[in-house]
Amino acid sequence: MTDVEMKPADKANDEKKKEDDKTTLPPPPTPVEEIKSNTTLIERAVSTLEPRFTNRVLRTLTALRKRVDDTVLRTAIEELYGKGDRPVKKTLLSWLPTGPITTDHSMEVDLSDKSDAPEPVPEAEIYIRLLMLHHLLKEEDTQSKALELAHETVEKMQALNRRSMDAIAAKIWFAVDRAYDLAGELADARPLFLAAQRTASLRHDDEAQAALINCLLRSYIQYNLYDQADKLVSKTTFPVSASNAQYARYHFYLGRIRAVQLNYTEAHTNLQQAIRRAPAAKVAPGFYQAVHKYFVVVELLMGDIPDRSLFRHVVLEKALIAYFDIVKAVRTGSLSQFQTTLSKHADQFEEDNTYTLIVRLRQNVIKTGIRRLSLSYSRISLRDICVKLHLDSEEDAEYIVGKAIRDGVIEGRIVHEKGWMECGTQKSGYGPEVSEVFGRRIAFCLDLHNQSVKAMRYPLNAHRKELAAAEGAREREKELAKEIQDGDLDDEDLGGGDF
Amino acid sequence: MASQLKTLYEELQRAFYAQPSSDLKKCAAVLTQLKIGLIQAGLLLPQGNVNLGDLVVARDILEIGAFSSIRSQDVPSFDRYFSQLQTFYIDYSSSLPPSKREYPIRGLNLVRLLTQNRIADFHTTLENLPADVIAENPFIRHPVNLERWLMEGSYSKVWNAREEAPAEEYKFFVDSLMGTIRNEIASCEEAAYESLPLKDAATLLFFTNQSDLLKYAQNRGWEVNLTASTITFAKKGEEKMEIPKQRLIAASLAYARELEQIV
Known part of the structure; x- marks a missing residue:
């Protein structure tokens, strides 16, 4: 297994550790130093063909990009590329506004040393560009500049075509997507992404492929083109080795597509996966909230009521207030309460893109209402059903109850002549389905076990030592056996021996 | 635009708007030639920068095609015209003046999906439309209401709504829709009554x-x-x-x- 699998846990931990380090350790590494050490790591990754080091660098990206500014980037570039007037350095610097360079003494020394040092590998250049992109995207007035830089970087990346660059390239693609998004031209980026996706899949560039598929899905869903998004999903295979963050995103989009297509079971599984794969709630609260909004709605659409504890979660409590109201309305089966809640929070639902899904809940409200009635009455007239559920006419009530019986929502039958509904007893909930559910859970646990075994990493050659020890033991045993055979071992030895 | 295409287009308009009812056979014949013409002019599936006036004409031709295939009860052909029109409705929506036939055609497509019981596709298509259009536009609201009633089981409302179709063409689907709900009701009755x-x-x-x-x-x-x-x-x-x-x-x-x- 590659390092990628381990990333999520590490990522969160690393970041936390980093944060801790920063607060506790007296001299925290300055951003410039960090960039420099990162480029060294990237160089090592390239020279040893070990993607692990690159991944380690990228893990620090989230924390580092917050501390980067013009001066930091400028200084870092100056230090990395030395005093000479190299073309790469020139182009890189042209993206930054001119300003004074912070001069400290160690740097002076560095510069004089490095004036004829070899140029850093192209991967390092792309990494610097990545940092610059994120930096430019932070400010609103530099965003158009970021888009230009993104274009140039992509061209450069494609011209270089180096496999050791894949991991950084994936991050670049994400930044490109963001640049387009902020410029409000997400739709225009599609041809570029589609072409890049094809290339990436041909080159088995898993990281970039995962990032690009997500970018495309995002762009389709942004414009409500669920049909195209669905086609993209069916035509591509999401790389298995993708990082957890990408997986979480992918599952989220897939869940949304399936929910729109009324395939709630699959939507539920996908959204659940997205929640499980997502970074911890406090680290990425936005994603966590967005997924949960859909999760609650889909659970309601499936006829389940979400856990109460969900709405007390620190991160979710505020964001899910509107959804909590909807849940309450569905749970009581009151159509009027549902309608008022819906109109009250309509703006928020539309903003969250869940409005059309929530409108579909209307039938669930009716179903819940009928189920409650069927549980509390053994016989109830259609007229009363009509009044209690706020239906328009008795005629409607008859059809609706009929449909509920056919769909298996309630057990019972209608006596048309008398105009009432007779409710049967509820079936006992024990049958073959139970073993099926049980089987599914066992399968899940076993799969989890197998996956975690697969995801373990072992230090290189660590087994050699053990192997050598085992070899030695076997050797001794053999000798011993031989000695016994030869009869060299006499009673004395045995009595006083170590064996 | 080539002059030949123009004369054909005029001919199509004459045939389509003919009183008292449009000459469907003629329409079909002219449409076939027009489609070939459109392909040659690169307007059937436009790419890049094309003259906007030409695009409007191409859209108009396809819309007439969609309507005339509904009138001649040719649903697969309607389907094809609709997918060709998608390009004009979605990708060129910002540059072209809106067509007054857009929502009737979209609504018809929704009704078609309903009659074929393709509820998943129905909802996917619905997502393309902004919420205020769904709530306000009569051509869209009609199929949306139908779907809601069908899902709830308010079949009598569906039955009563069959006369309230916002456009003539919707009635072509009424028969098959009624067949669908009749079967639905029958299966409910089998379960609910002795x-x-x-x-x-x-x-x-x-x-x-x-x-x-x-x-x-x-x-x-x-x-x-x-x-x-x-x-x-x-x-x-x-x-x-x-x-x-x-x-x-x-x-x-x-x-x-x-x-x-x-x-």
Whole structure:
């Protein structure tokens, strides 16, 4: 297994550790130093063909990009590329506004040393560009500049075509997507992404492929083109080795597509996966909230009521207030309460893109209402059903109850002549389905076990030592056996021996 | 735009707007030639920068094609025209002036999906439309309401709405839609009633005369008692609960194998 699998846990931990380090350790590494050490790591990754080091660098990206500014980037570039007037350095610097360079003494020394040092590998250049992109995207007035830089970087990346660059390239693609998004031209980026996706899949560039598929899905869903998004999903295979963050995103989009297509079971599984794969709630609260909004709605659409504890979660409590109201309305089966809640929070639902899904809940409200009635009455007239559920006419009530019986929502039958509904007893909930559910859970646990075994990493050659020890033991045993055979071992030895 | 295309377009308009009813045969013939012309001019699936005036004409031609295929009851052909129109409605929506036929055609497409019981596609298509259009536009609201009633089971509302179609073309779908809901109701009745008087069954199924009902009952295999004038629905016997041996054995073997790996 590659390092990628381990990333999520590490990522969160690393970041936390980093944060801790920063607060506790007296001299925290300055951003410039960090960039420099990162480029060294990237160089090592390239020279040893070990993607692990690159991944380690990228893990620090989230924390580092917050501390980067013009001066930091400028200084870092100056230090990395030395005093000479190299073309790469020139182009890189042209993206930054001119300003004074912070001069400290160690740097002076560095510069004089490095004036004829070899140029850093192209991967390092792309990494610097990545940092610059994120930096430019932070400010609103530099965003158009970021888009230009993104274009140039992509061209450069494609011209270089180096496999050791894949991991950084994936991050670049994400930044490109963001640049387009902020410029409000997400739709225009599609041809570029589609072409890049094809290339990436041909080159088995898993990281970039995962990032690009997500970018495309995002762009389709942004414009409500669920049909195209669905086609993209069916035509591509999401790389298995993708990082957890990408997986979480992918599952989220897939869940949304399936929910729109009324395939709630699959939507539920996908959204659940997205929640499980997502970074911890406090680290990425936005994603966590967005997924949960859909999760609650889909659970309601499936006829389940979400856990109460969900709405007390620190991160979710505020964001899910509107959804909590909807849940309450569905749970009581009151159509009027549902309608008022819906109109009250309509703006928020539309903003969250869940409005059309929530409108579909209307039938669930009716179903819940009928189920409650069927549980509390053994016989109830259609007229009363009509009044209690706020239906328009008795005629409607008859059809609706009929449909509920056919769909298996309630057990019972209608006596048309008398105009009432007779409710049967509820079936006992024990049958073959139970073993099926049980089987599914066992399968899940076993799969989890197998996956975690697969995801373990072992230090290189660590087994050699053990192997050598085992070899030695076997050797001794053999000798011993031989000695016994030869009869060299006499009673004395045995009595006083170590064996 | 080539002059030949222009004359054909005028011919198509004449045939389509002819009074009292459009000449559908002529339309179909001219449309075939026009489509070839459009392909040659690169307007059927426009790419890049094309003259906006030409695009409007191309859209108009395709819209007439969509309408005339509905009028001649050719649903697959409507489907093709609709997917070709998608480019104009979605990708060029910002640069082209809006077409007054856009929402009727979109609405028709929604009704078509409903009659074919493609509810998932119905919702996917609906997502393309902004919320205020769904709520306000009569052409879209009609199919949306139909779907909601169908899902709830308010079949009588669907039945009553069949006359309220916002455009003539919607009525072409009414018959098949009524067939769909009649089957839905019938399957509900089978589950919900033991027996029904003939008269009530006829009202529930929206039949106006008894012979239609009897024919329908025969098709579905219902027992009709003419002397008592009732319909008895065959109760499906209690489903026997069988132990799924094969599956259980397979599952147990799988557990054994997995456990062996762990231990």
